[in-house]
Amino acid sequence: MIHLYIKTICVVLLAFLSRSLSAVFHKLDSNGEPGFNKVSKSLVVENELLCSRACVKTAECDIIAFNTVNHTCIIGSNTTEITFTPSSIGTAWRVYELQCDPPMVKYRHSCYYRSKIGRQWLPSKLECEAMGAHLLVVTDTEENDFIYNVLFRDEPNFEIFTGGFRLMEESTYQWITGEPWTFANWNPLEPSLAVWDTGESEECVCITGQWNWTDIPCNQTRMFVCEF
């Protein structure tokens, strides 16, 4: 009974967290039609929350504009100040910028959040999603170096879950965001796809300070990193 009670509170809390616009998107003063340096895509979505989610899933996005009248969502990035052109529907635009308040760290177009405690892989994934983020996706050497040299600079023995996983019947790994698996930094004998004596098989990708990347059973407990 108490278990059910706690579960209900968690579900309500998650629903509440998922409804509000993610904490990393800060509203900018806007007046007119926003112009970005680089538009990644323009789409029509129901609300600005979904617009922010589309941005988080896009590698080169740290700014969004949502039009509350026609529901246009523009996602992209900016290196200089945004320009606003006066227009008849100008007041309908809401513009938000990705800002990584400490302890989050910004790198390129993403904010990185380190978990406070360790969890199994699935609860880690859910915690990131409840924040409007996703489990860490590492797309190239530079981002991998950032993880080692900046995010965990003083912790050579760190071990974290990432958003890399494989389906039980498959031997190849994939990212939780659906981004192509184009880069990996496996330890020489990994991924081992091993099956433990306990019957658990290694299906989740863990980044370690000592042994590069390795696969481990998803029900192991590790710290994790969420990426916005």
Ligand SMILES: [Ca+2]
């Ligand atoms: Ca392994």
